[in-house]
Amino acid sequence: MSSFRMTESALDPRQAAVDVTLPAGQGWTHPLGRGDVFRIVDLEGNQAVDTLFFNGRDVDERYSATETIRAQGNIYLTAGTRLMSSEGRPLLTITADTCGRHDTLGGACSAESNQVRYALDKKYMHNCRDSFLLALARHGHGMGKRDLPNNINFFMNVPVTPAGELTFADGVSAPGRYVEMRAEMEVLVLISNCPQLNNPCNAYNPTPVRLLIWSKG
């Protein structure tokens, strides 16, 4: 997809304060300080990284897909996008992006939506909402299902046509592509590295991602 704009980062992974690999099917929470830079690397390509952000000091303020796309007048996320909160404030700004397009309309998979979308007997399959719920249960502080508004799918391509069709296109990512963002306030990150096995967007092969944080210090 050569029409997508690529914006690289000058940051050196050897200087990162956090550098972890999150396997497919795992959830993750982590705090960010204001000014910290957070990078997600699609190690093997076409992985979907379901992500939510909360104000670290008041988690009632959280990522809003509708505020984010309306603020920029465009449904796709890329470098320059301000990830807006439910209170209309920027939580983070995307500062680098070598993929070029990320989705925020497709939401997260769940046991129940898999039944609707694929077959009633798919309920047992692992899914993003289960990873979100377990990560929030471990995080504690009373967070749970009420704290799951619709999320970002980093590296996922969900085009909308002018006629209003929602399509699931081939991935636009590739091994080593990354997206990087700067926290504009204290932020809590919640990730599910998607385990979906019914959707061709990841070639039926969910893969690990690398998560890096550079501290503002």
Add this chain to the structure above:
Amino acid sequence: MTTNLNETLRGGQAWSRRLSRHQRLRLQDVQGRACVSALFYNARDPLERYNMPDTLKAQFTAFLTAGRVLYSDMGRILCSIVADDCGWHDTISGVGDGAAARARFGEGGYQALRNDFHRNGRENLLVELGKHGLGKRDVVSNVNFFVRVGVDETGAMAWTPGNSRPGASVELRFEMDTLVVLTNTPHPLDPSPQYQPPPVELSIEDGPPAPVDDRCRLSRPENGRGFALTEAFNEEMMGLR
């Protein structure tokens, strides 16, 4: 069918009510250019709520119209759209807040305007949700009835004029007991510089359940499975009564 309610939702007004399964709610845009923003919850357990992405993904669409259904986050159908004069109802562009209303329409406070003050979607939803013990954590991506926001090849969003003409209506059939929360407040992308949300007529009627050959049930195999899950849930709830 028995009519249970006829009510005018004035411009700027918020509203909520529990509807029983199989009841129908009709919204009519009397003057045209209305925007009624809506959220939906399981009436007994509001932890289950309207889910915009699941609604869109299951039906491969970015908007709502007759023949489509509104999914909860538990794979169930809250309501079906059984009739629609507009052809497009938005669910991707959210509601406006106080800051946006002040930037567009001026101060507009209660102190100067009394009950003509400029109420906004965000605050109206919080007030109405508060009556049910709900709040900020329960606000999710909503439906904007009578509004069309299109998306071009580059992803750019545009509010489309003329989507809802005077007298246009949309009718919902509830498939499970549902708490409906509405706010009749200007859409944040409507360029009108005046604060003048038009009145919307609401009517509720009892009606039959979706027949086996129902248009919404048959419009996609996904919806057939959604109806099956919803009907199984309704049986479960009957057992608890």
